[in-house]
Amino acid sequence: MKKIELKLRPEEAYDEEVFHQLAQKKVGKGAAYRIVKRSVDARQSQVWVRVQLERFPNEAAKTPLISYKKYYPNVASQKQVIIVGAGPAGLFAALRLIEHNIKPIVIERGKDVKARRRDLAAINKEHVVNPDSNYCFGEGGAGTYSDGKLYTRSKKRGDVQRILEIFVAHGAREEILYDAHPHIGTNKLPKIVTELRESILASGGEVHFDSKVTDFIIENGALTGVKVNDDSAIKGDAVILATGHSARDIFELLDATGITIEEKPFALGVRIEHPQNLIDRIQYHCETDRGPYLPASSYALVNQVETNNGKNRGVFSFCMCPGGFIVPAATAPGELVVNGMSPSRRDSKYANSGMVVSVELDDLQAYKQYGRLAGLQFQKEVEQKACHITGGGQTAPAQRMVDFVEGKVSTALNDTSYQPGLMSMDMTQVLPEFIAKSLRKSFKAFGKKMKGYYTNEAQIIGVESRTSSPVRIPRNKESLEHVSLSRLYPCGEGAGYAGGIVSAAMDGERCAEAVLMKYLNKQIL
Structure with a gap:
């Protein structure tokens, strides 16, 4: 068995027939192979797909990709x-x-x-x-x-x-x-x-x-x-x-x-939705679209914001869904929670991600009377406020990204994947002050890391509050x-x-x- 690395263009890596021809040529006539690793490398203007193969002297020597055997005994009468x-x-x-x-x-x-x-x-x-x-x-x-x-x-x-x-x-x-x-x-x-x-x-x-x-x-x-x-x-x-x-x-x-x-730190913020084509153009360095071979691109962003007491607070993307949809994830009437999902093809025209701010135990002093459930109560109040302010249903409050940072209520919102609908609003009426302040600073910082990310083509939708257990x-x-x-x-x-x-x-x-x-x-x- 021998490991072989291939560096391929997307049309070579994702066209099965072309890939097989190139892989077979690389391992040699009469030899067999299997894929053990595949990743997209978009660090340069030319996007590459890196594939790692295991080479075997012949088909009979090739070990199966999966070793797990789906066999379970009958346990009906057991402990x-x-x-x-x-x-x-x-x-x-x-x-x-x-x-x-x-x-x-x-x-x-x-x-x-x-x-x-x-x-x-x-x-x-x-x-x-x-x-x-x-x-x-x-x-x-x-x-x-x-x-x-x-x-x-x-x-x-x-x-x-x-x-x-x-x-x-x-x-x-x-x-x-x-x-x-x-x-x-x-x-x-x-x-x-x-x-x-x-x-x-x-x-x-x-x-x-x-x-x-x-x-x-x-x-x-x-x-x-x-x-x-x-x-x-x-x-x-x-x-x-x-x-x-x-x-x-x-x-x-x-x-x-x-x-x-025990109470524990968690995170709370918004879902942010961009056109998928915009994220593709940023990540894949392409002028129009990513083409038929590359998968919908994703991103991961993190920023540290200095707080009033001199500490740093984390702001980060969470559960990024390329080619996906935003969905209502409340678990009780009177709450408004949003989350993201994607189909297997990731073929929606929208890209969405949670963009959340860390909530530390020091932030929950006003909820001390709730004891170990202080974070849960904080979470619940933000969700209930978001629901109440938009009429009590699942219509979500939203604001274009630049408008949010500049303190302007959006006169119109972008098209969205969120089926229950959006309502234009000043999101500072929904988000706790330290959450809104941290997001505003971070959106500008993210725009410097990803040129084109900070734009009114994107909009924030609230609230993303179930990142982890409080x-x-x-x-x-x-x-x-x-x-x-x-x-x-x-x-x-x-x-x-x-x-x-x-x-x-x-x-x-x-x-x-x-x-x-x-x-x-x-x-x-």
């Missing part, structure tokens, strides 16, 4: 572990338990992906928010109806390759195994999530929808089960709590029950068990230990393994 939440953390925890002959019982407050679509349509068209079925709650979690980004920097927390291979085994494209910034796409994710659920059910695991945890069953200092829908009780050897960053009622239940939680559910570093309640395993984004699909999935697996080793006498291979 059981409760998993609260059917997002990536919960689903991957369930599969890991099954691999070690333990039965998972997955409890999800929302609906399955198919039934969930009707509630998403109601938010977009009728401005009706179902508090248990929306863009955040339901099978697959918030990631199901998102861009499906699979890139993560959390590579020390688990086996990223294994997570990607499990996705491929359940229907994802093999390209995610070698693209530098892999994504699945909101149009593809529902089918893959369904396949993950089918694997759980086919092995004798359970998945319960429309099942909201309303209380915890605590016996002798240990969490032995949960109450669902104020009625039925479900018991297990442990509880993996993987409810996501927007399950505010769970945070409130933990606090009211006296189970230790609460952490503390756990022991080694055992991953809650610091004061045994058999409780806080997991994923909602507990403050992940930040995306892959990191949440890895954390789900780690929590499952921790349960297996401590309470079920299993050895993890």
Whole structure:
């Protein structure tokens, strides 16, 4: 086996027939190859695609791209572990338990992906928010109806390759195994999530929808089960709590029950929407458009703004969605939250990204009476204000970027991908002062880093407030068990230990393994 690097023009890299001819020529007649890495290099005026191949002496010697085997034993009659939440953390925890002959019982407050679509349509068209079925709650979690980004920097927390291979085994494209910034796409994710659920059910695991945890069953200092829908009780050897960053009622239940939680920093700001063609022209150095071969371009921006006390505050892009759409992501009536998503082709004419400002614990002094839920209350008030100021529905407040910086209300707004519609407004009426001030300074700075980015062709849309959980559910570093309640395993984004699909999935697996080793006498291979 030998590794070979190719530096190709986009039309050579993304035309399958041309690429195969060039790759075969490079590895030599009679040899075989497979792609192990592919990335776009746009640092110079000529955009290149860099491809890394593994060369094999012949086809028979070529190892498969995916080594994961989709085999699960029947666990219907085995010991059981409760998993609260059917997002990536919960689903991957369930599969890991099954691999070690333990039965998972997955409890999800929302609906399955198919039934969930009707509630998403109601938010977009009728401005009706179902508090248990929306863009955040339901099978697959918030990631199901998102861009499906699979890139993560959390590579020390688990086996990223294994997570990607499990996705491929359940229907994802093999390209995610070698693209530098892999994504699945909101149009593809529902089918893959369904396949993950089918694997759980086919092995004798359970998945319960429309099942909201309303209380915890605590016996002798240990969490032995949960109450669902104020009625039925479900018991297990442990509880993996993987409810996501927007399950505010769970945070409130933990606090009211006296189970230790902590406030933590998070971020809040806006979604910013540009024409995708404008971002392409900036990033790919092209005069008209990117052409038929290059993917829609993205960006990542960060700035440090000095505060009044001499400290620095971070302002950064978040969840950038090239060729995507902005969607309403509120989880209760009377709130207004926006998020972004992209289809697999990323072929919308819009590019959007969260542009958010770090919120530190020092910023929450006015919310001290809410204790560990101070950040949650701050978040909630901003969302409620945004909703109230635009009439109580899901119409979002918006302002063109330069107008916002210069303090002018936009006389007209640009076309948008946001289906419920926009209302022109002075965004300083919506955003806390320190958020607005930090954004204004940073937009100018970003315009210097990306020539053409700072423009009234872009508009800011509010509010982007669910970047991460404002609460952490503390756990022991080694055992991953809650610091004061045994058999409780806080997991994923909602507990403050992940930040995306892959990191949440890895954390789900780690929590499952921790349960297996401590309470079920299993050895993890």
